[in-house]
Amino acid sequence: MINIKNLLDMKYFYFAFLLSLGLIPADHANAQNVTGAGSSAAAPIYRSWAKAYFKATGSKVDYDPVGSSAGMKKIQQQATGFGATDVYPPEKDLMEHGLLALPVAITxxxxxxxxxxxxxxxxxxxxxxxxxxxxxxxxxxxxxxxxxxxxxxxxxxxxxxxxxxxxxxxxxxxxxxxxxxxxxxxxxxxxxxxxxxxxxxxxxxxxxxxxxxxxxxxxxxxxxxxxxxxxxxxxxxxxxxxxxxxxxxxxxxxxxxxxxxxxxxxxxxxxxxxxxxxxxxxxxxxMGTFVVFPKVTQAPEQTAQALKFIIWSFLNGDTLVQENNFVRLPDRVQASAFKLITSIRDHQGKPLGMSLMSSLNSFAQ
CATH class of the missing domain: 3.40.190.10 (Periplasmic binding protein-like II)
Structure with missing residues (x-):
């Protein structure tokens, strides 16, 4: 059974969350590439995370630093796995385009x-x-x-x-x-x-x-x-x-x-x-910098690969954030971000991956 002390450890919770969604790659042979576009200010973070992520998983990250506005247009069209912006989008824009925005770091x-x-x-x-x-x-x-x-x-x-x-x-x-x-x-x-x-x-x-x-x-x-x-x-x-x-x-x-x-x-x-x-x-x-996903994805595999990268980076990227002269998110903000991630669905209304609680015990042994 799960040790309750472990559940109090935020990093453990994130790890269990990641496993429950099936977002940890089993091996490098199944690795698939990730696409993202947007903020040029945040490009140093994504470059560092991409290098470490490739080493750990074999998945390449193709991040295009085209600027926040262009990145938002790409994710609105679901032409990329994730968008990146240094502006929290207005709620009306998020609702109109069916998007959600998560903070990544502070600079x-x-x-x-x-x-x-x-x-x-x-x-x-x-x-x-x-x-x-x-x-x-x-x-x-x-x-x-x-x-x-x-x-x-x-x-x-x-x-x-x-x-x-x-x-x-x-x-x-x-x-x-x-x-x-x-x-x-x-x-x-x-x-x-x-x-x-x-x-x-x-x-x-x-x-x-x-x-x-x-x-x-x-x-x-x-x-x-x-x-x-x-x-x-x-x-x-x-x-x-x-x-x-x-x-x-x-x-x-x-x-x-x-x-x-x-x-x-x-x-x-x-x-x-x-x-x-x-x-x-x-x-x-x-300022803060944000990553943006569709709430309902028409390209579930593309979105899932992007989620793997972002969640893995939240779990492993604190040191890389600081090395690139950014400030990591407070645990309370990271927790809010993970709660939002659980709301992402495919076009049939199904969550991307298994439910969290159903697999916590099996991965906590």
Whole structure:
């Protein structure tokens, strides 16, 4: 019989859940490929998970980092096993397209610059100045608004080259969400969207890799992207002033602090954004990233293979999440995610796999 102490261990429960759905591959000979598409910010996680998953199961994961908007379109059409987005979709959209969204991990958006003699986490900006730069109102690096925040720095007399996303992006959505919270003019003019009608003269690139390369290769540039790309491309991150008035650089601890000051940790709900949370150690532009599945799949084998990958990654991927500068989900949020997974059905209304409780005893011996 099942040891009740084991049931109190969240990881054991997940393992039993995985077994009960028949989602652990028996051997490499039966391995089948997995497809996914969407968020470029989350691509480092999926790449790491895919490498480990292939080693463990023999199944390859083909993840296409086309951006959150394109990923949502693919999963709406059930043209891929899972979609990935950095925006929790509106409930009306989930209902209209018969989808459910599960959180995967937490990260942060980092403004990055390319300026002579400016090191990472040296330049200071606040939300108001950052928003005005991205509205095209502040256009030189030695502008009085920037020098006032950096009195000990000698800033160059260079034009600001603003680098932005050209494609629909969850990173853009969360960045805009933050700017709207710190500047009412931004909120009224641009709102919170995955695609922004940027001012003329901005340099637009596709994907997080495109933005990273655009800033790296453009003197005087500023852009925004996921924290995981900063070290990979050798970029200079910006210090930001948070909701408590504290200047700090982006960090795993700052993302974790934002998470701890949210309803994600308090209740297990994960629908709200994580920007501009209170707390002295909070990074102000924190965001979650999500995986999306159809509630009723017309391609049950495709969906089942994707579920195998995601659930296996939840069980085994905590270390890989942290190695890629993301924050793992709280156990309460993971539990909410697994509860949602049990609702996925095939087109005949049958759950994907056996019921959970019917096989717990047989696998717990």
């Amino acid at each position: 942060g958006i980092t403004p990055i610059v390319n300026l002579p003699k400016v090191q990472s986490a040296q330049l200071r900006l606040d939300g108001n100045v950052l928003s005005r730069i991205f509205m095209g109102e502040i256009n030189r690096w030695n502008a009085v608004e920037i020098t006032a925040l950096n009195p000990e720095m000698s800033l160059p007399d260079l034009p600001i080259k603003v680098v932005v996303r050209a494609d629909g992006s969850g990173t853009t959505y969360n960045f805009a969400d933050y700017l709207g919270k710190v500047n009412p003019q931004w909120k009224a003019t641009y709102g919170t969207k995955t695609s922004i009608a940027w001012p003329a003269g901005f340099l637009a690139f596709k994907g997080s890799d495109g933005v990273a390369k655009g800033v790296r290769d453009t003197l005087g540039a500023i852009g925004y992207l996921d924290f995981g790309y900063v070290a990979e491309y050798g970029l200079a991150a910006v210090q930001m002033k948070n909701a408590e008035g504290v200047f700090l650089g982006p960090s795993i601890d700052g993302f974790r602090a934002a998470l701890s000051h949210s309803d994600w940790s308090a209740s297990g709900a994960f629908h709200s954004t994580l920007t501009q949370r209170p707390g002295k150690s909070v990074w102000p532009i924190t």
